[in-house]
Amino acid sequence: MSRSKRWIHSSVVGSALLFSGMGTVSAEEITVTSFGGIWETAITNCYAAEYEKRTGHKANVMIGSPAQWMSQIEANPDNPPIDVIVSTQSQTVAAGEGGLISRATAKEIPNLADVDPLFIGAVDGWGACFDFGAFVIAYNKDTVKNPPTSIKEFVNRTIAGDWVASFPSITYGIMPDIIWSFADLYGGSADNVDPAFEVFKKIKDSGNAIAWASVTDFLNQMSTGDADIGMYWDGRAFSFIDKGNDWMGVVKPTDKAFMSCVAMNKSKGAPDAAWEYLNIVFEPGPMSCFSDYLNYGVTNQKVQYSEKMKDRITFPKDLRAPSTATSRKIAESAADWIERWNKEIGM
Amino acid sequence: MMAKNRVKSGGFTGAVSPWWIALTGLFLVVFFVLPIVNNLLNTNDLATLAKQRPMSFYYHKLFFDPYYIRIVFDTVALSVGVTVICIIIGYPVAMFLVRHSGRWSGLVIFLLIAPLLTSIIMRTFGWRVLFARRGLVNDFLLWADILDKPFMFLNSASSAVVGLVHVLVPFMVLSIASVLRSIDLQLEESARILGASRIKTFLRVTFPLSLDGIGTGFIIVFLLANGSFVTLLLLGGGDLKTLPLLIYQQFTISRDFQFAAAMSNVLLAIAVGCLYLQLRLIRRKGVKGAA
Amino acid sequence: MNSRSWYIFKENTPKLSMLLYVVLFFIFLLGPILIVVAISFTETEYVAFPPKGFSLRWYERFFEYDAFVDSFIVSVELAFATAVLGVGLGVPAALAVTRGNVPFANSIMTFLLSPLSMPLIVMGFALLFYLSALGLGVSFLSLLIAHTVISLPYVVRTVAGVYRGISPDFEESAAVLGANRFQIFWNVTLPMIKPGIFAGMLFAMLISIDNLPISFFFGSADTNTLPVVMLSYLEHQFDPSIAAASCIQLIVAVIGLFIVERIYGLDAMTPAS
Numbered sequence: 082m083s084r085s086k087r088w089i090h091s092s093v094v095g096s097a098l099l100f101s102g103m104g105t106v107s108a109e110e111i112t113v114t115s116f117g118g119i120w121e122t123a124i125t126n127c128y129a130a131e132y133e134k135r136t137g138h139k140a141n142v143m144i145g146s147p148a149q150w151m152s153q154i155e156a157n158p159d160n161p162p163i164d165v166i167v168s169t170q171s172q173t174v175a176a177g178e179g180g181l182i183s184r185a186t187a188k189e190i191p192n193l194a195d196v197d198p199l200f201i202g203a204v205d206g207w208g209a210c211f212d213f214g215a216f217v218i219a220y221n222k223d224t225v226k227n228p229p230t231s232i233k234e235f236v237n238r239t240i241a242g243d244w245v246a247s248f249p250s251i252t253y254g255i256m257p258d259i260i261w262s263f264a265d266l267y268g269g270s271a272d273n274v275d276p277a278f279e280v281f282k283k284i285k286d287s288g289n290a291i292a293w294a295s296v297t298d299f300l301n302q303m304s305t306g307d308a309d310i311g312m313y314w315d316g317r318a319f320s321f322i323d324k325g326n327d328w329m330g331v332v333k334p335t336d337k338a339f340m341s342c343v344a345m346n347k348s349k350g351a352p353d354a355a356w357e358y359l360n361i362v363f364e365p366g367p368m369s370c371f372s373d374y375l376n377y378g379v380t381n382q383k384v385q386y387s388e389k390m391k392d393r394i395t396f397p398k399d400l401r402a403p404s405t406a407t408s409r410k411i412a413e414s415a416a417d418w419i420e421r422w423n424k425e426i427g428m
Numbered sequence: 429m430m431a432k433n434r435v436k437s438g439g440f441t442g443a444v445s446p447w448w449i450a451l452t453g454l455f456l457v458v459f460f461v462l463p464i465v466n467n468l469l470n471t472n473d474l475a476t477l478a479k480q481r482p483m484s485f486y487y488h489k490l491f492f493d494p495y496y497i498r499i500v501f502d503t504v505a506l507s508v509g510v511t512v513i514c515i516i517i518g519y520p521v522a523m524f525l526v527r528h529s530g531r532w533s534g535l536v537i538f539l540l541i542a543p544l545l546t547s548i549i550m551r552t553f554g555w556r557v558l559f560a561r562r563g564l565v566n567d568f569l570l571w572a573d574i575l576d577k578p579f580m581f582l583n584s585a586s587s588a589v590v591g592l593v594h595v596l597v598p599f600m601v602l603s604i605a606s607v608l609r610s611i612d613l614q615l616e617e618s619a620r621i622l623g624a625s626r627i628k629t630f631l632r633v634t635f636p637l638s639l640d641g642i643g644t645g646f647i648i649v650f651l652l653a654n655g656s657f658v659t660l661l662l663l664g665g666g667d668l669k670t671l672p673l674l675i676y677q678q679f680t681i682s683r684d685f686q687f688a689a690a691m692s693n694v695l696l697a698i699a700v701g702c703l704y705l706q707l708r709l710i711r712r713k714g715v716k717g718a719a
Numbered sequence: 720m721n722s723r724s725w726y727i728f729k730e731n732t733p734k735l736s737m738l739l740y741v742v743l744f745f746i747f748l749l750g751p752i753l754i755v756v757a758i759s760f761t762e763t764e765y766v767a768f769p770p771k772g773f774s775l776r777w778y779e780r781f782f783e784y785d786a787f788v789d790s791f792i793v794s795v796e797l798a799f800a801t802a803v804l805g806v807g808l809g810v811p812a813a814l815a816v817t818r819g820n821v822p823f824a825n826s827i828m829t830f831l832l833s834p835l836s837m838p839l840i841v842m843g844f845a846l847l848f849y850l851s852a853l854g855l856g857v858s859f860l861s862l863l864i865a866h867t868v869i870s871l872p873y874v875v876r877t878v879a880g881v882y883r884g885i886s887p888d889f890e891e892s893a894a895v896l897g898a899n900r901f902q903i904f905w906n907v908t909l910p911m912i913k914p915g916i917f918a919g920m921l922f923a924m925l926i927s928i929d930n931l932p933i934s935f936f937f938g939s940a941d942t943n944t945l946p947v948v949m950l951s952y953l954e955h956q957f958d959p960s961i962a963a964a965s966c967i968q969l970i971v972a973v974i975g976l977f978i979v980e981r982i983y984g985l986d987a988m989t990p991a992s
Contacts, residue, residue, distance in 0.1 A: 116955065117954075424495045520741070543752060696841050
């Protein structure tokens with residue numbers, strides 16, 4: 082066989098043997114999770130970097146969605162591929178009761194002592210929410226001259242055809258909670274989501290709505306003009322505007338926007354190094370850093386907000402948030418609601 | 429002499445011991461057969477917040493709930509549809525490759541294989557941009573006056589079908605081409621000399637002889653389309669749902685693993701059914717060995 | 720004979736319509752890929768086609784973003800390892816089934832090729848739970864096993880195809896001259912089936928590198944492959960860096976193919992063998 086062929090063959094075998102030994106992670110390296118887009122930048126720069134500075138070990142940041150992470154942990158309970166999981170209220174309760182995460186109190190995470198008790202209660206004692214945001218209305222100032230002031234007005238005018246609106250698609254992880262919030266707004270509850278489905282059916286049938294599959298998708302749709310207005314997270318919208326997109330405007334609806342708070346927890350089989358990371362997450366300094374990136378409210382009471390921030394953040398008393406019992410019901414019903422959505426609405 | 433022809437029986441067989449298959453066979457049994465059996469019997473202890481239901485509940489749903497019947501049907505229909513389109517679109521290209529490309533055959537093969545080197549995400553991404561509300565496809569259709577308002581391709585089945593055809597047609601072309609290549613040109617020549625027209629020669633001589641290639645291509649493309657979920661995930665929109673997509677969504681959104689297991693077993697059954705058909709058909713033709 | 724050679728010439732000149740059709744076909748086939756290449760150079764934050772401006776920022780982004788780079792390395796390592804393991808398991812099996820007096824040879828061959836027919840998402844899902852139950856969990860080893868299972872048929876098919884076409888006389892002569900089985904394999908069989916092995920390895924690597932349905936289930940910080948990270952990114956972020964990542968992957972694959980072309984010629988890749 083010619084020399085070049087022999088050389089290639091042996092180098093292939095050689096490298097295969099060499100490489101197969103690589104790709105292992107040291108014990109104190111942890112895998113933490115994050116939502117996509119600017120969230121990931123914030124987590125990487127405010128929390129993961131801080132963890133690495135203090136412990137000398139890396140915190141690998143993975144993006145995805147909580148349900149997917151929960152599935153991955155569930156499939157490997159003894160040696161989970163994910164050490165710190167980010168999840169919404171209902172998902173946190175589900176993860177806790179499903180045995181996927183460890184109980185967290187001020188004992189394991191000292192900084193929890195300074196967290197507003199409201200946010201500890203929101204997740205039934207499974208750690209606490211570390212940030213919260215409102216699901217408000219974002220619009221294009223150039224094409225929408227007369228923006229709506231409430232969610233109901235927004236919905237009615239979408240059906241009437243004033244604009245093209247963008248709503249989250251059912252594949253968006255927080256959609257079950259959003260469905261609840263619509264049910265709550267229109268007179269239903271976690272036990273009766275029919276009002277929400279009726280409203281969304283009308284929206285879908287009007288033909289004036291498109292769906293955003295991911296948080297960045299919405300921004301793309303607004304940028305290219307595919308959508309003129311939509312429901313979106315206040316923090317992310319403000320961050321987008323700050324980047325130089327002052328054509329976007331934000332409306333804080335008068336009829337109580339949905340509040341989502343996000344918790345972070347250690348998965349049960351994960352190493353104790355994760356507690357160190359979680360402690361950083363709830364510390365005032367890194368929390369401020371996170372808040373600056375994302376314009377979200379954070380839950381450590383020692384954090385001081387600037388005037389600009391105080392203006393932007395909507396505080397829980399003006400928002401619609403599920404109680405713990407409701408969160409549990411949402412978690413139990415999520416799969417059924419998703420199936421019902423697929424059958425009746427399909428957006 | 430084509431490599432496909434069997435070596436005449438009675439050839440020397442002492443060079444290889446039948447035991448050489450043992451390790452590989454064991455590997456496949458342990459890591460291929462057993463996982464599938466494990467999934468079939470659903471012996472996993474899957475604790476989710478969703479209520480633990482017996483598997484029969486899920487199978488009942490899949491076979492009796494109209495929504496799911498529709499999905500199972502769509503899964504098969506999509507695969508068949510895509511395969512048929514690939515045959516229609518790919519056959520002329522295969523003809524061209526074998527009969528008319530001459531010096532350029534190397535280039536043609538390269539151009540066929542090049543897309544297979546790209547990530548499926550890359551190809552699907554490209555289609556997503558093309559089919560967007562303000563994408564090139566809509567722009568063209570508006571310009572040509574075929575539409576007066578942009579059509580939401582991404583919400584309909586059409587974009588998924590196009591995406592799948594795009595990914596799978598090279599397989600079809602290569603399958604057909606490899607069989608076409610082995611057809612003796614003299615047969616066609618004889619037909620022409622005896623007075624048959626071009627079209628008649630094709631229909632009565634060439635096409636039947638190439639059925640083998642179409643059959644192989646059909647199986648490959650059907651099975652690949654059957655199991656694909658990435659294309660549907662990124663291009664399918666709301667209207668078209670298939671079993672692989674639902675399995676993915678169960679894992680990433682709804683988290684009902686039992687349901688996912690039931691769906692995967694149905695999908696498996698479809699694939700095995702197709703494989704069985706393939707074995708029956710090919711055995712009848714007398715062509716044995718590797719597909 | 721003049722009339723005959725003219726006849727063949729006439730048959731072989733492509734009709735204009737067929738040529739046009741083929742050109743359109745390749746525009747269809749290659750168009751979306753070229754579009755993605757174009758998008759990768761856009762200056763804008765969001766995905767724009769036609770691209771606005773020209774910038775390499777998304778390529779820079781690829782190299783800055785740890786997940787892309789790490790997963791690319793994992794993908795390449797995994798592809799090599801899969802090819803090696805696939806060949807190690809596939810070659811003996813292919814030889815044995817073809818000419819080793821294995822009982823029920825046809826059925827066994829069908830069995831060896833059956834992973835080809837399995838829906839990959841089912842394999843991924845089943846293997847995840849099975850390997851976790853075995854204690855292997857989410858690890859490089861699990862990924863390797865899973866990828867080998869699905870690449871094995873390609874190796875078996877190409878090696879068996881080549882082996883079948885080689886006359887057994889060579890091996891017989893060697894046996895007559897007193898060589899034992901191992902010597903026959905190493906000195907006679909192996910050199911002759913090398914093209915099949917090489918083609919099989921190539922297929923195995925290609926299958927592994929672009930695999931998504933199986934790799935998805937085994938995702939974690941150190942076992943994420945590039946397609947998995949790209950899908951996650953696409954679902955949760957969707958910016959032009961995916962276009963850049965795709966292009967980089969394409970470049971690496973094209974380089975690989977070029978090397979193959981140089982050494983073995985592209986015919987080794989078509990299923991004709």
